[in-house]
Structure formats: structure tokens, C-alpha cells
Amino acid sequence: MDNRLRLLLIVALLGSFALYSWRGLGEVFRERGRYTDALGLIPAATTPLSFAVPSLRELVVRYHLEPTQATCALCHIGKESAKQLNPFGRDYQAIVRRMLDETVAADSPEARSIFQLNVVQIRQAIQEVTLDGLDSDGDGFDNDLELLFGFWPGEAQSRPSLSRQILLDYRAQLRQLARNGYLETLLKSGIQVGRNDALESRTEAVSRRSLLAYWGFATERTPLVRLERLALYKAALNR
Numbered sequence: 001m002d003n004r005l006r007l008l009l010i011v012a013l014l015g016s017f018a019l020y021s022w023r024g025l026g027e028v029f030r031e032r033g034r035y036t037d038a039l040g041l042i043p044a045a046t047t048p049l050s051f052a053v054p055s056l057r058e059l060v061v062r063y064h065l066e067p068t069q070a071t072c073a074l075c076h077i078g079k080e081s082a083k084q085l086n087p088f089g090r091d092y093q094a095i096v097r098r099m100l101d102e103t104v105a106a107d108s109p110e111a112r113s114i115f116q117l118n119v120v121q122i123r124q125a126i127q128e129v130t131l132d133g134l135d136s137d138g139d140g141f142d143n144d145l146e147l148l149f150g151f152w153p154g155e156a157q158s159r160p161s162l163s164r165q166i167l168l169d170y171r172a173q174l175r176q177l178a179r180n181g182y183l184e185t186l187l188k189s190g191i192q193v194g195r196n197d198a199l200e201s202r203t204e205a206v207s208r209r210s211l212l213a214y215w216g217f218a219t220e221r222t223p224l225v226r227l228e229r230l231a232l233y234k235a236a237l238n239r
Contacts, residue, residue: 035123038063038130038148039178041187055092055114055122062126063147064229069222075154087136088143088154092129099125140164145171149215150223150230161216170237177236191235193227206231 037043043061053072060070075089085093096114099121117125129136130144136153139146141160143153145167152158160167177183193208208227209219214234217223223230 037061038144039174039183041178041184053114054119055117055126058119058122059126059147062123062130063224064226065147065224066222066226069224074152086154087138088129088152091134091136091143092125095125095128141167147224148174149233150217150225152224170233173237174233177239182239183232183236186236186239187232191228191231193231206234 035043056070056072056074059065059074060067075085075092077084077086077089096117100116103116103121130147130153131142132144133142134144135142137156139156139159141151141164145164146153146159148171149160149167151160174183177186191206193206193211211227211231211234212219212221212223215223215230
């Protein structure tokens with residue numbers, strides 16, 4: 001085989017590999033473009049999250065939950081029993097079972113396994129269990145409202161101290177700000193949680209203490225949602 005033919009083969013192989021990679025990358029970007037978080041924003045490049053349960057990972061991404069707080073306890077009761085579910089977990093399970101009945105053969109040995117769902121189905125199930133008005137634990141705050149502002153949707157004792165109407169108004173405002181692009185613009189400005197409320201160059205730093213007080217958390221509590229996200233919501237509402 002002469003050098004020219006060898007060169008042509010190498011170029012062809014590299015070209016095929018580049019085309020395959022580009023098509024795959026295109027699929028990633030198209031998928032990211034379709035997927036939005038709880039407020040309808042397309043999530044920025046998200047750091048890969050190492051959660052063994054795909055549905056938990058998707059819930060963390062959708063609501064920007066604090067990974068150290070977002071555990072299987074979102075759906076399960078206790079650390080030892082994997083089968084005992086809290087009200088939020090039971091509602092999610094019912095949705096998953098319906099989906100599995102529609103897509104998995106009845107005689108499948110894993111017909112009731114959440115690991116049978118693909119990413120699209122998981123996201124659909126999460127959207128359904130967080131529809132406005134669905135309040136799994138019956139504490140007066142629907143699941144989406146609690147997750148959005150950092151509370152556990154399956155525990156009635158984990159509930160906001162702010163009134164339901166105030167949080168409903170906040171959610172409506174944030175959704176509108178997301179639709180008109182303001183929330184994304186504010187997000188890009190780089191709001192951080194610091195020790196004071198001073199403006200530092202182009203980055204706004206808000207104190208952790210004032211932030212927790214604003215959302216009705218005790219100082220020693222760690223909300224389910226990332227503090228940076230709550231800082232973003234506060235800044236948007238107080239624009």
C-alpha cells in the first residue's frame with residue numbers, strides 16, 4: 001500500500017469519526033435545548049451528578065437541589081427500608097407504575113422497577129408529580145412550591161413559615177421573570193452567597209443569615225435547594 005492510499009484511508013477514518021462525534025454532540029445539545037428546569041429555564045452546563053438513582057438525579061437538576069440534602073429520603077422513609085415510601089414517593093410510584101404498564105411487558109421480571117424508565121419518561125414522571133396543586137403530604141403547599149423553595153414534599157412537618165399565598169405570588173412572579181428573560185440575565189450576573197450584603201464589582205454577595213431569614217428558615221437549617229438559587233430568587237423578587 002503506497003503512502004497516498006494510506007493517507008486517504010487515515011483521512012477517511014478520521015472524517016467518519018469526526019462526523020459521528022459531531023452528530024452525537026448535536027444530540028446532546030438538542031436534548032439540552034428541549035429540557036428545562038422547574039421555572040422553564042434551559043439549565044446551564046450542569047456538573048455531572050453522581051446519583052445511583054436516575055430519577056433522583058433528574059429531580060436535583062430540575063429544582064437545583066443541594067446534593068448533600070437530596071437523598072433517597074425525598075421518597076423513602078428511614079434508611080434501612082427501601083420499600084417504605086412517604087406520600088411524595090407513593091405519588092411518584094403510582095405515576096411510574098402507570099408508565100411501566102404502558103411500555104413494559106406484564107411478564108417482565110422488572111416490570112415494576114423504576115430503572116426501566118428512560119430519561120424522557122423520568123422527566124415526564126417528575127413533571128406529573130410536581131404539577132401545580134398536587135400536595136402529596138397534605139400540608140397546604142403543593143409539591144412544586146415546596147421543592148422550588150427548599151422544603152420536603154413528602155413530610156408534612158417540613159413546610160414553609162411564609163404563607164401559602166405569598167409563595168404562590170412569588171412563584172408566579174418568578175415564572176414570569178423566567179419567561180421574559182430577566183431571570184436568566186440575573187443568573188449570568190453571578191449572584192453568590194457570602195458573609196455580607198455588599199456589592200463586590202459585578203458580583204452581588206448576599207449573607208447566608210439574611211437569605212435564610214428571608215425564606216423563613218432557621219439559621220442552623222440547610223434548605224433542600226442550593227443557597228445560590230434562593231439568592232437568585234430573592235434578588236429577582238426584590239428587583
